[in-house]
Amino acid sequence: MKSALPGTIAAAMIIAGKDLRSELRRRTALVSAVVFAALILVIFNFARDPTALRAEQLAPSAFWITCAFAAVTALSRAFAVELEHGALDGLLLAPVPREALFLGKFLGNLTFVFVVESIALPLFVLFFNVSLKGALPGIILVAVLATVGFVAVGTVFSALTARVRFNELMLPVLLLPFMLPPLAGAAQVTAALLNGRPLVESAGWLRLLLVYDITFVTLSVLIFPSLFDE
Amino acid sequence: MTSSDARGAARRALRAGRVLTGLGLLAVAAAYVRAIAFTGIEAVQGPAQKIMYVHVPSAWCAFLAFGLVGICSGLFLWLGDRRLDTFSEASAEVGVVLTGLVLITGPMWGKPIWGTWWQWEPRLTSTLFLFFLFVGYLTLRRTMFDPAERARYSAVVGILGAMLVPFIHLSVYMFRTIHPRPVVLNPEGPTMPGSFVATLLSSLAAFTLLYLGLVTMRYGLGRLRELREARHVPAA
Numbered sequence: 001m002k003s004a005l006p007g008t009i010a011a012a013m014i015i016a017g018k019d020l021r022s023e024l025r026r027r028t029a030l031v032s033a034v035v036f037a038a039l040i041l042v043i044f045n046f047a048r049d050p051t052a053l054r055a056e057q058l059a060p061s062a063f064w065i066t067c068a069f070a071a072v073t074a075l076s077r078a079f080a081v082e083l084e085h086g087a088l089d090g091l092l093l094a095p096v097p098r099e100a101l102f103l104g105k106f107l108g109n110l111t112f113v114f115v116v117e118s119i120a121l122p123l124f125v126l127f128f129n130v131s132l133k134g135a136l137p138g139i140i141l142v143a144v145l146a147t148v149g150f151v152a153v154g155t156v157f158s159a160l161t162a163r164v165r166f167n168e169l170m171l172p173v174l175l176l177p178f179m180l181p182p183l184a185g186a187a188q189v190t191a192a193l194l195n196g197r198p199l200v201e202s203a204g205w206l207r208l209l210l211v212y213d214i215t216f217v218t219l220s221v222l223i224f225p226s227l228f229d230e
Numbered sequence: 231m232t233s234s235d236a237r238g239a240a241r242r243a244l245r246a247g248r249v250l251t252g253l254g255l256l257a258v259a260a261a262y263v264r265a266i267a268f269t270g271i272e273a274v275q276g277p278a279q280k281i282m283y284v285h286v287p288s289a290w291c292a293f294l295a296f297g298l299v300g301i302c303s304g305l306f307l308w309l310g311d312r313r314l315d316t317f318s319e320a321s322a323e324v325g326v327v328l329t330g331l332v333l334i335t336g337p338m339w340g341k342p343i344w345g346t347w348w349q350w351e352p353r354l355t356s357t358l359f360l361f362f363l364f365v366g367y368l369t370l371r372r373t374m375f376d377p378a379e380r381a382r383y384s385a386v387v388g389i390l391g392a393m394l395v396p397f398i399h400l401s402v403y404m405f406r407t408i409h410p411r412p413v414v415l416n417p418e419g420p421t422m423p424g425s426f427v428a429t430l431l432s433s434l435a436a437f438t439l440l441y442l443g444l445v446t447m448r449y450g451l452g453r454l455r456e457l458r459e460a461r462h463v464p465a466a
Contacts, residue, residue, distance in 0.1 A: 160387070174370065177398070204404060215393060
């Protein structure tokens with residue numbers, strides 16, 4: 001398997017490319033995920049007491065919860081679409097390692113979630129009246145660190161719940177606990193950055209997120225093939 | 231192993247589990263008597279401190295239960311022995327009950343001592359998420375029919391879940407903490423009087439025995455159910 005590493009990565013890119021291409025042609029998932037994210041941001045603004053809590057104080061949590069929910073909706077269909085017309089069987093029969101299948105799906109999902117996050121960010125600035133001046137590079141860094149880990153676990157769970165009853169419910173029930181460390185970290189770092197604190201102060205969180213990413217991406221790559229061991 | 235051998239082993243596990251559970255219950259009762267009648271009352275916290283003799287042992291056993299789910303899930307994916315999966319299920323069920331006990335006794339103690347039922351504190355939050363994770367694990371098991379697939383899928387969730395707990399603990403630790411420091415396993419040695427430690431340790435032994443009894447009993451039942459299903463559903 002190790003000697004075939006370039007082949008694995010090439011196959012992963014092909015799978016990710018296929019997913020993103022079909023996404024670009026249909027656009028239904030992307031449009032609905034973006035609309036969904038925008039709606040949550042708007043609803044968050046009204047789900048507060050305006051005399052007690054300024055919109056800015058709620059901003060980091062609103063943004064990250066929005067991203068988390070949008071990611072769950074995106075992940076829930078990552079493998080469900082493959083069940084139509086038995087596409088998953090085709091993928092499984094393809095002469096590529098299962099790791100490549102995981103990496104491909106993972107990269108596809110990651111790109112999708114990043115696109116939704118980068119569309120949600122300007123909306124967030126607009127609705128919550130925050131200034132990103134000087135904070136943008138830090139926010140991008142923490143967004144990447146926070147997203148990679150839970151999308152990896154989410155990709156495994158997406159494959160796992162696709163063929164299970166109540167899959168729309170099982171995915172969030174399984175995945176939301178895994179979002180606690182990334183969301184706590186991302187919200188804290190974002191809040192610190194928006195308050196004008198330097199990124200260095202958040203080094204502890206960034207380190208935790210990095211270790212989380214390394215752990216769960218590795219574990220997911222290793223564990224994913226055992227889902228399909230027939 | 232023929233199926234009648236396997237049934238015999240499962241029945242023996244069930245019987246052993248019943249005996250162990252009985253002994254465990256007796257030991258827990260004895261530990262209670264000791265805690266209530268023969269151990270001093272803590273000067274600052276008063277009688278509320280006695281909840282510790284239930285709270286701490288159930289928490290230790292709950293973490294033991296879920297640690298074993300993680301380990302057995304990993305071993306199952308490696309060795310493919312279905313008994314490891316049955317054991318994981320048994321351990322997760324007992325673990326959920328023990329975690330429930332921790333989550334009930336914690337606030338009962340927290341209200342008089344902290345003045346609040348709940349605090350977002352690392353150990354509380356880790357325990358709560360442990361509870362959520364393994365309720366999710368057991369729910370997933372209920373939604374699946376195919377035993378081989380169910381075993382593989384839940385092993386994956388079991389391993390990932392066990393790995394998540396330290397991360398949850400660390401991330402909540404970065405918030406402020408007001409939970410009492412560990413009173414037995416801390417670097418400066420126990421910070422409680424010796425009689426308190428003895429009561430706590432005997433209660434811990436009692437709960438561990440109870441855990442072993444329940445899990446063995448549940449494992450025997452699980453095996454019997456599997457063997458029965460295997461008899462009615464011909465292998466595909």
